[in-house]
Amino acid sequence: MNEMITGQTRLTGLLGSPVAHSISPMMHNEAFHQLNLDFVYLAFDVSSDNLKKAVDGLRAINIRGFNVTMPHKNEICNYMDKLTPISEMIGAVNTVINDNGHLTGHTTDGTGYLKAVEDAGYHIIGKKMTLLGAGGSAASICAQAALDGVAEIDIYKRKNATWNQTQLLVDKINKHTNCNVSLYDFSDTTNLRKSLKESSILTNATSIGMEPNIENCPITDETLFYPELIVSDIIYHPKETKLLKIAKRNGCFTCNGLYMLLYQGAASFELWTGQKMPISLIKEKYF
Numbered sequence: 222m223n224e225m226i227t228g229q230t231r232l233t234g235l236l237g238s239p240v241a242h243s244i245s246p247m248m249h250n251e252a253f254h255q256l257n258l259d260f261v262y263l264a265f266d267v268s269s270d271n272l273k274k275a276v277d278g279l280r281a282i283n284i285r286g287f288n289v290t291m292p293h294k295n296e297i298c299n300y301m302d303k304l305t306p307i308s309e310m311i312g313a314v315n316t317v318i319n320d321n322g323h324l325t326g327h328t329t330d331g332t333g334y335l336k337a338v339e340d341a342g343y344h345i346i347g348k349k350m351t352l353l354g355a356g357g358s359a360a361s362i363c364a365q366a367a368l369d370g371v372a373e374i375d376i377y378k379r380k381n382a383t384w385n386q387t388q389l390l391v392d393k394i395n396k397h398t399n400c401n402v403s404l405y406d407f408s409d410t411t412n413l414r415k416s417l418k419e420s421s422i423l424t425n426a427t428s429i430g431m432e433p434n435i436e437n438c439p440i441t442d443e444t445l446f447y448p449e450l451i452v453s454d455i456i457y458h459p460k461e462t463k464l465l466k467i468a469k470r471n472g473c474f475t476c477n478g479l480y481m482l483l484y485q486g487a488a489s490f491e492l493w494t495g496q497k498m499p500i501s502l503i504k505e506k507y508f
């Protein structure tokens with residue numbers, strides 16, 4: 222933690238629910254401390270009903286910026302003055318920067334995820350991805366992967382009220398990138414088997430398997446996994462989800478959500494402070 226809170230300490234933080242498990246406060250406060258920056262980062266558990274009030278209050282007290290986590294990554298867009306082109310395209314924000322009352326929404330999840338996969342030594346550019354989920358993090362990963370040159374992405378989601386909205390997102394990404402993105406129903410296991418056979422990476426971008434529901438798993442049919450498929454989860458609490466356990470047991474390579482958290486956080490940190498997060502040091506201490 223910072224040695225001292227002063228009269229000029231700038232506030233940053235996290236809005237979401239739940240947030241008590243988050244490593245972001247440790248990561249950011251340690252980085253502020255290391256760089257001798259007079260900033261502090263706090264986590265705020267905010268319900269959907271209170272999101273607008275929270276944003277109004279944070280703007281009024283001139284917060285420097287904040288992260289947004291589930292379930293607010295889409296809703297928060299309504300309270301921004303400006304969105305970056307990628308946030309505009311996907312309708313999701315995980316990082317807000319406040320310039321004297323003017324709020325700009327960014328998304329750093331996609332770049333964070335791709336950096337984490339690269340850091341783990343996996344190469345997915347030019348290859349195919351199977352992506353589970355279509356929420357804010359999934360949309361950010363999908364758009365960034367398409368922009369970075371992943372060749373094909375098959376998205377699986379439940380056929381619910383947001384299906385048409387996701388199809389519109391898929392159309393936009395197909396229009397603006399060279400990637401071939403398709404949307405499938407989560408219950409279509411025949412097609413899922415085909416997608417996985419053709420993919421080099423499976424990405425779970427749903428919250429299925431996150432604490433406290435650690436017995437839940439988005440894919441339970443073990444015959445769908447094959448050795449050397451990269452199975453990645455954006456969840457970092459627990460570090461090893463049931464999905465990753467099953468994948469490991471079936472000879473897959475695995476990657477949890479910790480490094481994605483680190484790299485998306487490093488990008489947020491730079492937006493708020495203009496300085497690079499001391500990544501190696503933070504990695505050593507908390508990851």
Ligand code: SKM
Pocket residue numbers: 235243244245246288289290291315316330482485
């Ligand atoms: O997008 C990130 C968010 O910025 C921070 C976070 C956390 O602290 O758990 C998780 C992700 O949603």
